[in-house]
Amino acid sequence: xxxxxxxxxxxxxxxxxxxxxxxxxxxxxxxxxxxxxxxxxxxxxxxxxxxxxxxxxxxxxxxxxxxxxxxxxxxxxxxxxxxxxxxxxxxxxxxxxxxxxxxxxxxxxxxxxxxxxxxxxxxxxxxxxxxxxxxxxxxxxxxxxxxxxxxxxxxxxxxxxxxxxxxxxxxxxxxxxxxxxxxxxxxxxxxxxxxxxxxxxxxxxxxxxxxxxxxxxxxxxxxxxxxxxxxxxxxxxxxxxxxxxxxxxxxxxxxxxxxxxxxxxxxxxxxxxxxxxxxxxxxxxxxxxxxxxxxxxxxxxxxxxxxxxxxxxxxxxxxxxxxxxxxxxxxxxxxxxxxxxxxxxxxxxxxxxxxxxxxxxxxxxxxxxxxxxxxxxxxxxxxxxxxxxxxxxxxxxxxxxxxxxxxxxxxxxxxxxxxxxxxxxxxxxxxxxxxxxxxxxxxxxxxxxxxxxxxxxxxxxxxxxxxxxxxxxxxxxxxxxxxxxxxxxxxxxxxxxxxxxxxxxxxxxxxxxxxxxxxxxxxxxxxxxxxxxxxxxxxxxxxxxxxxxxxxxxxxxxxxxxxxxxxxxxxxxxxxxxxxxxxxxxxxxxxxxxxxxxxxxxxxxxxxxxxxxxxxxxxxxxxxxxxxxxxxx
Numbered sequence: 001x002x003x004x005x006x007x008x009x010x011x012x013x014x015x016x017x018x019x020x021x022x023x024x025x026x027x028x029x030x031x032x033x034x035x036x037x038x039x040x041x042x043x044x045x046x047x048x049x050x051x052x053x054x055x056x057x058x059x060x061x062x063x064x065x066x067x068x069x070x071x072x073x074x075x076x077x078x079x080x081x082x083x084x085x086x087x088x089x090x091x092x093x094x095x096x097x098x099x100x101x102x103x104x105x106x107x108x109x110x111x112x113x114x115x116x117x118x119x120x121x122x123x124x125x126x127x128x129x130x131x132x133x134x135x136x137x138x139x140x141x142x143x144x145x146x147x148x149x150x151x152x153x154x155x156x157x158x159x160x161x162x163x164x165x166x167x168x169x170x171x172x173x174x175x176x177x178x179x180x181x182x183x184x185x186x187x188x189x190x191x192x193x194x195x196x197x198x199x200x201x202x203x204x205x206x207x208x209x210x211x212x213x214x215x216x217x218x219x220x221x222x223x224x225x226x227x228x229x230x231x232x233x234x235x236x237x238x239x240x241x242x243x244x245x246x247x248x249x250x251x252x253x254x255x256x257x258x259x260x261x262x263x264x265x266x267x268x269x270x271x272x273x274x275x276x277x278x279x280x281x282x283x284x285x286x287x288x289x290x291x292x293x294x295x296x297x298x299x300x301x302x303x304x305x306x307x308x309x310x311x312x313x314x315x316x317x318x319x320x321x322x323x324x325x326x327x328x329x330x331x332x333x334x335x336x337x338x339x340x341x342x343x344x345x346x347x348x349x350x351x352x353x354x355x356x357x358x359x360x361x362x363x364x365x366x367x368x369x370x371x372x373x374x375x376x377x378x379x380x381x382x383x384x385x386x387x388x389x390x391x392x393x394x395x396x397x398x399x400x401x402x403x404x405x406x407x408x409x410x411x412x413x414x415x416x417x418x419x420x421x422x423x424x425x426x427x428x429x430x431x432x433x434x435x436x437x438x439x440x441x442x443x444x445x446x447x448x449x450x451x452x453x454x455x456x457x458x459x460x461x462x463x464x465x466x467x468x469x470x471x472x473x474x475x476x477x478x479x480x481x482x483x484x485x486x487x488x489x490x491x492x493x494x495x496x497x498x499x500x501x502x503x504x505x506x507x508x509x510x511x512x513x514x515x516x517x518x519x520x521x522x523x524x525x526x527x528x529x530x531x532x533x534x535x536x537x538x539x540x541x542x543x544x545x546x547x548x549x550x551x552x553x554x555x556x557x558x559x560x561x562x563x564x565x566x567x568x569x570x571x572x573x574x575x576x577x578x579x580x581x582x583x584x585x586x587x588x589x590x591x592x593x594x595x596x597x598x599x600x601x602x603x604x605x606x607x608x609x610x611x612x613x614x615x616x617x618x619x620x621x622x623x624x625x626x627x628x629x630x631x632x633x
Contacts, residue, residue, distance in 0.1 A: 063092075065099050066356065070132045073100050077139040086147035093143060102355050104133055113344075113380075116387060119439050155203070162202040165210055168192050172217045176224065186232075189221055197274040211273065222277065233279070240278040243286050246271055250293035258304050265297050308359070316360040316368060323371045326350050330378040337390065340383055347379055391439065398438040398446060404428050405450050412457040422461060425454055469515065476514040479522050482507055486529045490536070497537050501547060504530065505554045545625050573627045580620045587613045 065073070073096055080089045108127045115125050129137075172192055175185055202210060222232055246268050253261040253268075278286055329347050334340060354372060408428055411421050438446055486504055491497060514522055534547050591609045 063095070065096055068096075068099070070100070070103060070130075070136065073103075074132050074136045074139075077136055077143070081139050081143055084150075086143070086150050089143060090147060093140065097140065098358075100133075100136060104129070106351075106355075116384060117440070119391060119441055122384065158201055158203050161200045162206055162210075164199050165196060165202060165214075168196050168199070169210070169213050169217060172214070172221065176217055176220045185221075189218070193218070193274075193276060218276065236277050236279045239276045240282050240286060242275050243272060243278060243290065246275075247286065247289045247293055250290060250297070253293070253297055254300065258301055261297055262301060265294060269294075309361075312359050312361045315357045316364050318357050319354065319360060319368045319372065322350055322354050322357075323368065323375065326372060326375045326379070330375040330382075332379065333382060333386070335386075340386060343379075344383065347376065351376065394437055394439045397436045398442055400435050401432065401438060401446050401450065404432055404435075405446065405453065408450060408453045412453055418461050421457065425457060429454065468513075472513055472515045475512045476518050476522060478511045479508065479514060479526065482511070483522075483525055483529050486526075486533050489533065491533075492538070494537055494539055494543075497534075497539065498547060498550065501530070501534070501551055502554070504533075505551060541622075542625060545622065549626055570627065573623055577620060577623045577627065580616050580623065584613055584616045584620070587616065 068076070076092075076096065080092060083089045111127055112125055116122065172189065175189060175192075178185070196214060201207075250265060250268050253264055256264065272290060277283075326347065329343060332343055334343075360368065408425060411424055411428075414421060432450060437443070482504065489500070491500055508526060513519075530551055531548060534544050534551070537544065537547070539547070587609050591606060591613070
């Protein structure tokens, strides 16, 4: 760009008017007594002015804002709002605005996902920025407005500067046309040069023309000076020293950061142009030296840009790779919320990776962004469809659980047996657990409703059970007292034996239930003690059996299933009798086998069989008596 503008500048000079061409021509007197001059080549092109216009788009210092919060960004724009030079502000705004927008997009998506998860309708979703975001965007717009206003003011100032410089040119032209060769004329020219230098930039469309005219008129003035050649030589040598110093500064810029070096070089361009002519013999050399230093900086910038281009390409490849990674998620499907949540976190992690990659080639931004966000949105569209279906299912589950609550409420207030109600409530609890989830906003309330119904009922039942258990313990003690009384009773008058037994049985029956764990033990103790009491009576065995059967039947008669229990007892006696009869027949058959063997010694096996037959007959008689007594009751 530097060389291209320089060539345009020279081309413009070659096309100047006849007046200017005559000025640039060397007179016969100058051949004999040459005065040091500089050609227009010595004045640098207007690249610095163009660059000044583009300062806000040049390589700004890259600061890592990835760790900034919204409040940090707000504090930063507060500080930027105090800056009066927009060229120092705009590069930073351009760097932080996309990052802040990204934070707001993520925040909006999180609020949106929570809204959907809470049962919200996607069509009703409205995202409201907080105070920090609103203040940030207000200050951002305010700075942009101030920048526009400042640009307009600068353009107006450039037009004013144009008028001032055109006036200076006219004054120099008047000096040239007067042709005075006095120190006063030289001083006046120096003053006009100083005024020219102190006057700011002009519209870029007039820059080349103004500098060409200024350069030509100054050259004409010095070419017309015959008397003050020595002063001109001294002035040119001073200009040479100043330009050498500028060259040295330019050569040291390679050690500076690129953005700072470019800005400083632009200022040096401006200074170099505004310094007057140098001796002709040094003109080309000093120009080449400054040009070489400038070219080094621009070459470094090109290398820097090349590195940045490579980084952008690498970043683009990374973004395309992320597109490939997110592809499988676009077709993901499952019927489990937990799996959706896991995949959602994975997709959001990929989104963070995507947003961390900032700089890519501008021409590829649209394509790669479209590819990534299309897949990203498809995943969340599928998830939302699943959640919508899940919401319908949860609504149905809610209706089922409400119905269970209503049924449980009716049951808990009913007058039915508590055991039956408890069993039914337990069945409802099982049924409740088999029903799936309900909408999250009703989950706690419907659960607490059902839990309270069950807790209240079972708490009431526990109170009743505790009261009942206490009563059962008292009954157990009373039954133990009866058993102790039976143990202590010694009856001599057998005529009242049955009446005494009936009294014991009647008292036993009047006592209610005992703890379940003691039920069988206490009954067995009562039966055993009653049997022992009967055995102690001075009665025949038949009378004792009769009393025993009488006591058993009396106990069974008060049972809700008395008839069936008596029948079962009778069947049990018949089975025992039948088995004893079969055993006796088998023993007799075995005894006949052993009796055929002739021996003078007693046969121990035969004696044992005889003993078994005798015991079996005794038991058989007893069982038949019991059966007879039972049938006659």
